[in-house]
Amino acid sequence: MTLETFLQQLANGISLGSLYSLIAIGYTMVYGILRLINFAHGDIFMMAAYFMVFGMVNFSLPWYISIIIVLIATIALGVLLERVAYKPLRDAPRMSIMISAIGASFLLENLATYLFTGVPKGFPDITFLTNSVTIAGVSLSVATIITPVVTIVCLFLVLFITNKTKIGMAMRAVSKDFETARLMGIKINRVISTTFIIGSSLAAVGAVLWGSKYPSIIPLMGVMPGLKCFIAAVLGGIGNTTGAVLGGFILGMAEIMLVTFLPALTGYRDAIAFIILIVVLLVKPTGLLGEKVTDKV
Secondary structure, eight states: OOHHHHHHHHHHHHHHHHHHHHHHHHHHHHHHHHSOOOTTHHHHHHHHHHHHHIIIIISOOOHHHHHHHHHHHHHHHHHHHIIIIIGGGTTSOHHHHHHHHHHHHHHHHHHHHHHHOSSOEEOOOOHHHHOEEEETTEEEEHHHHHHHHHHHHHHHHHHHHHHHSHHHHHHHHHHHOHHHHHHTTOOHHHHHHHHHHHHHHHHHHHHHHHHHHSOEEOTTTTHHHHHHHHHHHHHHOTTOHHHHHHHHHHHHHHHHHHHHHOGGGGGGTTHHHHHHHHHHHHHOTTOSSOOOOOOOO
16 A cells, blocks of 8 residues: 555544534533434434525526525524424433434434435536545545644634633533533523524534445435444544544544545445444443543432
């Protein structure tokens, strides 16, 4: 293997890990607040990709206008999902909310199949992102280069919101003790809506960058990335934002390096994520940066 090939695969691994990280933040934030695994999060990511297709292809809008519309539409979808599928079950057993999340996931997948058909659609060409540049003899798309930068910026923005703002203080209080926060006058509904707004907006950004690298859009495209991003959140310590980003980077690198150094195992690329999940649950169930939580009696 040449040095250029290794650097190419290294860049691809960092870029893929960054995409996983963006989506994993949404998983870990919702879990931190509601103790809920939002299985429909990957399908919100899928819908964001379709919104981009319709904005640029069907309505011939410029890419920068389309991205703004995609952000607004995806946030609206995420908040609507929370209000319809999760809010009525807020005081129900946790299993009921999980079943609702799975049902919401299937609903979005079948809705997308009905509205957009199951025929793959091509993601619109955003020239700004698909242009190639050569660095140290390695040809990389602009999307590959800027994805890690966007991820790190988004991470610091989320950390600033959660650690330095009033709504962030409320989010941390709710994550520590839901009932006590409610009794102290914190507006629970506002906190939860804000969490879904942040998670959905990151899913929208991830969908745009993902479509620029993998331009085939189908109704089930969010299933496997969604599962992998959930695994990334568990790997880093679900409920920990920095851990979710770290887990995403590790998972992306593991996938690409498996294909690079063991090409005979290319068909098992998706399996590596689940192997990592099993190992983490056996060795360190709280994840790399997760904290052990004692259930109150």
